[in-house]
Amino acid sequence: MNFSQKDILQIEEKGLSTQEVEEQVEIFKRGNIKVNITEAATVGNGISRIEPAGKKELISFYDAEKDNHSILKFVPASGAASRMFKALHNFAGEFDPENDTLRDYLDKKQDADLQRFFNHMEQLPFYEHAVERAKKNHSDYEDLSNDKRHKILVKTILESDGLYLSNLPKGLVPFHKYNMNTATAFEEHLLEAAKYVEVNGVAKLHFTVAKGDKDKFKGEWKEIQERVENETGVKFEIEYSYQDPKTDTIAVDNNFELFRTEENDLFFRPGGHGALIENLNQLDAEIVFVKNIDNVVTEEAMQNVANYKKMLGGKLFKVQQQIFKYLETLEKGNVPSEKLDEIQRFLNEELFIKSSSNHDLFIEDLKEKLHRPLRVCGMVKNEGEPGGGPFLVKDKNGEISLQIIEGAQIDNDNPEQAKTARESTHFNPVDIVCSLKDHNGEGFDLPGYVDKEMSFIADKTKYGKALKALERPGLWNGGMAKWNTIFVEVPVETFNPVKTVSDLLKDSHQAS
Structure with a gap:
């Protein structure tokens, strides 16, 4: 591929190389790769349903554990209200x-x-x-x-x-009206975080925002800080970051030629929410809750939502502790076969990883499968049409694992795959708690756990001309494809996104 000197300078200014741009063009030529779904994850087969007594126990476990960990809430908030x-x-x-x-x-x-x-x-x-x-x-x-x-x-x-x-950015649109004030989605995230992210009197949050909006968020915080901290009795530490320009992707025309602006520059587009894996990777926290900016509730419903967050956090702590114990056992060596069998069952039954034990690197293989970032994802029962959501997926190496799959990744031309997709019972509300550090306290290099083949090609237009855009593997699906994953059912009342202004008129957004 021939690049002019001007092209090369533009590519380097993005933090990219010509080789990376060429690799992106090859992805366009290759097209979207469909995943191989083997089963829909359902309650009892990939999704845990936790009964009230178990929920209460996990909440208590989370409350007892949380002050021993660095915890943060991560909120993608770069979306505009337009x-x-x-x-x-x-x-x-x-x-x-x-x-x-x-x-x-x-x-x-x-x-x-x-x-x-x-x-x-x-x-x-x-x-x-x-x-x-x-x-x-x-x-x-x-x-x-x-x-x-x-x-x-x-x-x-x-x-x-x-x-x-x-x-405005969507996070700064007034969402809820109370007797004495209105509250933005930004403010509601702070109030909610105070109920489960607070550690020793401090709640830490990280918002990814669009360039140009950071000062707007900081201005809003200055306006509400005294009221919010007095109401919660919690101090807040708030960080912001932007999507890294090096995660932007090249656009091509329908002939796979580089798309150019009217000034004959290369045309790059933001790489989609999957690019935020880089932002997540920069966080200095062990436990991170992830939730979208527009998914908030009014204050009277907040404690119920917070309890489900604690339930997910308690589940994560229990599984994390078990993983750490197994890794320490494996690293000591001389592991009895009974213990190896126990670890194998844990991988199969708790993490739904189907792995083989018939080769010489069995212990090393178990270590590799345990030594991964961990996520516990809330899943909501799908009351409407089935689509993207939780599935058991077989990768090209034959390993089966739990994955969040978008509808566009499913091969609906294959009758068997389409039938499996229709059997989906739950969808992904982006309600996730993550463990980002290993048993030695070292942070995982998260880009190393991305399945780059889960990128997505979309048809767009610019200047009235057709172009193909490349979105990086989504943060919750391909961006976390090589993580260890647990799915837990959560009720629909924990999922209250605002996609249109009329959604603010729903009961869940009306303060009593």
């Missing part, structure tokens, strides 16, 4: 109250979320603020027709002379 307000942007651009009625517009759109917005928008946490600003900007607001007021109100929510919410 997608959350997409339907409102369309409305603001399309609806003409001079020539149309709101009723006709909604009937034509058949958008349930938009219908819910207009039926219940007075319940939104920023509604009163928006009305106040609309009246300030439009002295005749009260005299206008309902349809005209609705248009003005939507534009006030979205645009720069109003609240400009669509320009």
